[in-house]
Amino acid sequence: MNKILKYSLIGIPFLIGYIIFSSMISTTQWSWYLTRVFGLVSFIFLFVTIILGELRLLSFVKADFKLFKYHIPISIFTMFLVLLHFISAVFDKFMWGKNLVFSDYLGFSFSDKWLTLLSLGMIAFYLLILVGMTSMRKSIIFMGFKRWKLVHFFSYVSFIFAYIHTVNLGTDIKTSAISFLIKPAMMFCFWLVIALVLVRALKSFNVFTDQVEINLVSAFFIILIVGGVFVATIFFSAILNVPEDKVVAAADVSAEIAYYENANDLLMNQNLALEQKLIESGGVNNAPNN
Amino acid sequence: MRPIIRTVMFFCMTLLVLTYAIILAYAADVKESNFNKHVTNIDKLTVRKEDLLMQNEQLEVKKAALQSQLVAQTEKERLQKLDADLAAAKLAKEDLLKQQQAILAAQKATQTKTVQRIQNTKVTTTKTVAKTVKKARTRAS
Numbered sequence: 001m002n003k004i005l006k007y008s009l010i011g012i013p014f015l016i017g018y019i020i021f022s023s024m025i026s027t028t029q030w031s032w033y034l035t036r037v038f039g040l041v042s043f044i045f046l047f048v049t050i051i052l053g054e055l056r057l058l059s060f061v062k063a064d065f066k067l068f069k070y071h072i073p074i075s076i077f078t079m080f081l082v083l084l085h086f087i088s089a090v091f092d093k094f095m096w097g098k099n100l101v102f103s104d105y106l107g108f109s110f111s112d113k114w115l116t117l118l119s120l121g122m123i124a125f126y127l128l129i130l131v132g133m134t135s136m137r138k139s140i141i142f143m144g145f146k147r148w149k150l151v152h153f154f155s156y157v158s159f160i161f162a163y164i165h166t167v168n169l170g171t172d173i174k175t176s177a178i179s180f181l182i183k184p185a186m187m188f189c190f191w192l193v194i195a196l197v198l199v200r201a202l203k204s205f206n207v208f209t210d211q212v213e214i215n216l217v218s219a220f221f222i223i224l225i226v227g228g229v230f231v232a233t234i235f236f237s238a239i240l241n242v243p244e245d246k247v248v249a250a251a252d253v254s255a256e257i258a259y260y261e262n263a264n265d266l267l268m269n270q271n272l273a274l275e276q277k278l279i280e281s282g283g284v285n286n287a288p289n290n
Numbered sequence: 291m292r293p294i295i296r297t298v299m300f301f302c303m304t305l306l307v308l309t310y311a312i313i314l315a316y317a318a319d320v321k322e323s324n325f326n327k328h329v330t331n332i333d334k335l336t337v338r339k340e341d342l343l344m345q346n347e348q349l350e351v352k353k354a355a356l357q358s359q360l361v362a363q364t365e366k367e368r369l370q371k372l373d374a375d376l377a378a379a380k381l382a383k384e385d386l387l388k389q390q391q392a393i394l395a396a397q398k399a400t401q402t403k404t405v406q407r408i409q410n411t412k413v414t415t416t417k418t419v420a421k422t423v424k425k426a427r428t429r430a431s
Contacts, residue, residue, distance in 0.1 A: 219299075
């Protein structure tokens with residue numbers, strides 16, 4: 001209870017201040033920048049939260065994984081970052097939020113692709129809140145461990161929705177100058193989690209006898225899935241690759257060919273008419289033949 | 291760790307990495323051949339364009355030659371026509387001269403006859419006058 005009070009005393013005034021600040025900069029580009037930054041950072045923190053939980057579960061002796069003590073603080077901080085991302089997006093009247101109303105941000109708008117992706121992000125946030133609220137000690141005792149564990153699986157669903165939302169709407173991932181770095185990094189994060197989830201599923205059948213086996217199988221699955229995704233991406237981009245500059249150059253030459261074909265047809269007709277005229281006038285055609 | 295797991299895992303990972311390497315090599319090859327295909331296509335199109343450009347130049351030259359020949363032919367025709375007109379004019383002139391000479395000759399002949407007639411009339415008149423004078427003298431004497 002003390003922790004909740006401590007977090008509330010720090011967090012709530014900060015959030016109120018941030019709401020006032022966001023409303024002040026809502027028409028400037030800063031609101032858009034803050035939305036992007038908080039979105040990106042909150043995804044990274046969500047990944048770290050999930051990977052910490054995952055690595056603990058992949059530890060042969062769970063208590064040996066010391067970094068797990070950061071799982072809860074980082075997950076609370078992630079929720080806080082997602083909330084800042086949400087506030088920045090709602091107050092943004094510079095870029096994305098210009099044509100949106102508040103109800104569009106609530107996760108129930110699926111009228112077009114863009115709004116659906118936006119709503120996926122919001123649903124991911126709701127699931128995070130659900131997972132967070134049920135992860136308090138009293139909630140776990142109230143629900144029972146098995147039910148809590150089932151609810152906790154929603155963090156994966158939240159992560160998947162957050163990934164779809166981030167990859168499809170994130171400006172920094174799609175079009176920024178550093179997208180060539182961020183996009184593979186995001187893909188790596190996502191598929192790494194998927195690979196580790198598969199190893200975790202395998203571990204639940206008690207097939208491993210020590211940590212080395214778990215590590216080896218994890219390495220195999222990481223190479224299989226993460227490597228497979230990257231190799232497949234590179235393969236299909238190479239297969240479907242169209243050198244745009246060459247296509248444009250070919251189109252330019254084709255246009256010139258069409259021009260000269262027409263011009264030559266016209267000249268041939270003109271020359272035929274001239275030859276006819278020359279023959280009619282009794283002249284001798286001494287012009288060079290083509 | 292069980293040796294069988296270690297062996298299988300290392301074997302699988304090696305196989306996987308090799309498979310990825312082969313796929314990436316194939317992808318690089320496909321990308322290069324795709325690129326080369328486009329380059330070859332551009333080369334073919336460029337050759338075709340060069341051919342057409344050359345043909346265009348030849349046709350322009352032929353057109354210029356035909357046009358100059360036609361101009362020369364037209365000039366020749368004009369000169370021929372002028373020559374024909376001149377010849378016809380000369381013939382007409384000769385005809386006119388002949389006609390004029392004939393008229394002059396006819397006029398001269400008529401004039402000669404008239405002079406002859408006048409001379410004859412004069413001689414007759416002189417004779418008549420002389421006869422009359424003689425008769426008058428005879429009568430007077």
